[in-house]
Amino acid sequence: MGLNVVLRAVGKKRFGRRAALCGVEDSASSSRTSFVVDEVSSIIKEAIESAIGGNAYQHSKVNQWTTSVVEQTLSQLTKLGKPFKYIVTCVIMQKNGAGLHTASSCFWDNSSDGTCTVRWENKTMYCIVSAFGLAI
Amino acid sequence: SAYSLRPGLQQRFKSSTVKECIHAILKEKLANVQYVPEEMPQLTMSLSETIKDRLKEEGFDRYKMVVQVVIGEQRGEGVNMAARCFWDADTDSCAHDVFMNDSLFCVVAAFGCFYY
Numbered sequence: 001m002g003l004n005v006v007l008r009a010v011g012k013k014r015f016g017r018r019a020a021l022c023g024v025e026d027s028a029s030s031s032r033t034s035f036v037v038d039e040v041s042s043i044i045k046e047a048i049e050s051a052i053g054g055n056a057y058q059h060s061k062v063n064q065w066t067t068s069v070v071e072q073t074l075s076q077l078t079k080l081g082k083p084f085k086y087i088v089t090c091v092i093m094q095k096n097g098a099g100l101h102t103a104s105s106c107f108w109d110n111s112s113d114g115t116c117t118v119r120w121e122n123k124t125m126y127c128i129v130s131a132f133g134l135a136i
Numbered sequence: 137s138a139y140s141l142r143p144g145l146q147q148r149f150k151s152s153t154v155k156e157c158i159h160a161i162l163k164e165k166l167a168n169v170q171y172v173p174e175e176m177p178q179l180t181m182s183l184s185e186t187i188k189d190r191l192k193e194e195g196f197d198r199y200k201m202v203v204q205v206v207i208g209e210q211r212g213e214g215v216n217m218a219a220r221c222f223w224d225a226d227t228d229s230c231a232h233d234v235f236m237n238d239s240l241f242c243v244v245a246a247f248g249c250f251y252y
Contacts, residue, residue, distance in 0.1 A: 059214050066218035074220045085228065085249045089219040091206055096213035101176040104204040105184035107192060113200065134200050134249045 033082055035114030035133040044118040044129045047072040057094045057124040066090045069129060084133040091128045108134055141252055143227055149196050149248030154231035157190050158244050162235040171209040171240040180205050187244060199248040206243045223249055
């Protein structure tokens with residue numbers, strides 16, 4: 001199968017960390033305000049499964065599917081209540097023997113921002129969802 | 137000089153400016169390129185780096201940026217791409233462009249988020 005997916009995020013620390021209001025930051029509070037890749041990854045997988053789980057590629061429905069995957073992912077991410085701006089993209093491609101490559105390059109703060117990409121496939125199509133979280 | 141919480145008119149991440157940058161770079165870099173599976177990973181990565189660097193030069197101060205590049209072989213298959221963002225619509229924006237030739241298609245999406 002000719003599918004190759006490459007994702008790379010290049011981070012660059014632009015601004016100094018904001019001084020914490022009080023000097024102590026315990027691990028519980030940092031998970032409430034940081035980008036947790038596993039959490040985001042499971043949200044994405046759930047959204048994909050529920051939107052296109054058992055379906056075969058249909059040209060007429062693809063538009064609807066990409067929209068619903070993206071909207072569901074985004075709404076679940078915002079429910080986490082973390083101080084982040086989110087960007088979610090989704091690519092759905094029919095399995096036809098053709099190759100597809102994706103790459104992304106980011107200019108952000110490596111310590112607070114993060115990204116997560118999920119690749120999913122079934123017999124008739126590939127689905128690649130990327131979520132980027134940028135700290136406010 | 138005060139610390140501004142909002143970008144000035146000149147500093148906004150303008151969709152049209154960004155789209156022109158992307159379009160020019162794609163035209164230059166992909167004009168006669170054929171789809172060769174072994175070379176594609178390198179090409180997609182270098183394209184996204186180039187576009188990101190170009191956007192940095194444009195001078196969007198205090199903007200965090202994300203550039204995503206998708207390259208696929210032209211074989212008549214169907215591809216659909218969508219994006220949704222949760223951000224401040226006043227300060228943040230995105231731009232995208234598509235390039236096609238006989239052997240490949242390339243979609244680039246660039247997003248800019250203001251850092252308060």
